[in-house]
Amino acid sequence: MVLTDLTLTAAREALRSGATTSLALTEAHIDRIVALDNDVQSYLTLTDGLALAQAAAADARRARGEDGPLLGVPLAIKDIICTAGAPTTAGSKILADFIPPYNAFVVDRLQAAGAVILGKTNTDEFAMGSSTENSAYVTTRNPWDLARVPGGSSGGSAAAVAARMACGALGTDTGGSVRQPAAFCGVVGLRPTYGRISRWGVIAFASSLDQVGTFGRTVADCTTLFQAVAGHDPRDSTSLDAPVPDYAAALTGDVRGLRVGVPKEYFIEGIEPDVETAVRAAIAKLAGLGAEIVQISLPHTRYALPVYYLIAPAEASANLARYDGVRYGPRRVGADLIDSVKKTRALFGAEVKRRIMLGTYALSAGYYDEYYGRALKVRTLISRDFEQAFAQVDVIACPTSPTTAFPLGERVDDPLRMYLADIFTLSVNLSASCAVSVPCGFDARGLPVGLQLIGNTLQEATILNAAYAYEQATEWHTHAPALG
């Protein structure tokens, strides 16, 4: 038994049966990270000492008769999520050496469940990016082809799960940052409904769009992790006080009669032929399993990209005003306070500065109505598209991204082209829907393709079951990238 080959679900069974221990499982993952992560660069910080202590504690809990779906299971956390006592940089030099004084809600939940935290994974700076190349620290590589990007911004988490360097991982998704890297790395990535998971302790990028998401090698793995972190938190006033269903119980694999909408606006010029072929075949597979396929329209899809790139930078420009060198981060001293703040903020990378400038412009006197105000109105139209679609169908099926993983460096100098990588994921964040990306094949180069399944507000169980049914009827999730 190669311990790092175990899915989260298989690892849980191995721990339950006594076939392995958390300590052995954790050591196997640390060994693999040490051996192979120089090539992938998925982790920014390895918290191996902490992980081994947590593993020993989990084994002790199990010896006392305790059990739980994550007890002793090694996981990775995106480095934009606060971990008390362990560095949290958000991929930025402006948070170099920042040690959070408290845990994010989701980290508290995982620790209470007895999970083992292996380390913090790489991210685009403040989650602003689609390739993880905007990290101020390292360049993460796609485990399927080390010359290509893992997607982003949660590229470190997606790559770590794909490379068998964690049984599962947490990311964040503001415009597609869980689903798009999941698609590029051939794993499952869930972006729940806004407010389903508390944002407490998650470093803010765009507060009306940010949401924690989960990665797994299978739908069941992704669901187990989601179950552990979903729920209400009074410390986040946007957290939804709605009951949390038993998501695992919803994974029946039965999609007979499920109405699956196929939006014509998501099969456009610019989508790679191999991606379209794989996604259309996946939709046919769902039909073969008994789902009813319905052609639908989301007419305002083409406006999502400009709406997103006004709203997200506007919110970011406000959220990132806090980085002034006073309460955290390095400080550079200038002639006076404002000069010092400016010199300190030179630590931001080029993309972060670009978005702060764009947001400042969209919010500034004289331009507010023309840009930000208008974007908020079009956001309403995009939300209405989904409301009308979900009156007709239960699930919307489409590609997660128009392409598979692109080469490192290809888009870094062309921001607009980089933004196009998120064209199929942004609308979900702007509306009250949820979505999951599940592997649905490979292109001619052997790179993974993702199928995106979108659900209505709080209908995570519906999309996870549709993804599960598809996954169980195919074998894409059994493929692993060759490393080392």
Next chain:
Amino acid sequence: MTLTTETVAKMAHLARLELTPEQLEAYRGQLAAILDYAALLNTLDLRDVPPTAHAVAQHNVLRPDVVAPSLPLEDALFNAAQTAVDQFLIQAVLDD
């Protein structure tokens, strides 16, 4: 659209960013291209459309007013570049 260097410089100042002339020029072109793309929104009739600030609307979210421990002082100050007498230390903003 055309964006002047002065406008970009003003935005940089408002955002407290220090940019070199080369950076200003690079951002001027990139921001203009992105804003040109945003002009697509001008083609829509939005007269009767209300704005959406949050996808899942919630109103007057309240929680019980219960006394709970706050972050310990040493934890709150731990990451600061400079502190003095249990406070964050910054440069003087007023003359002596």
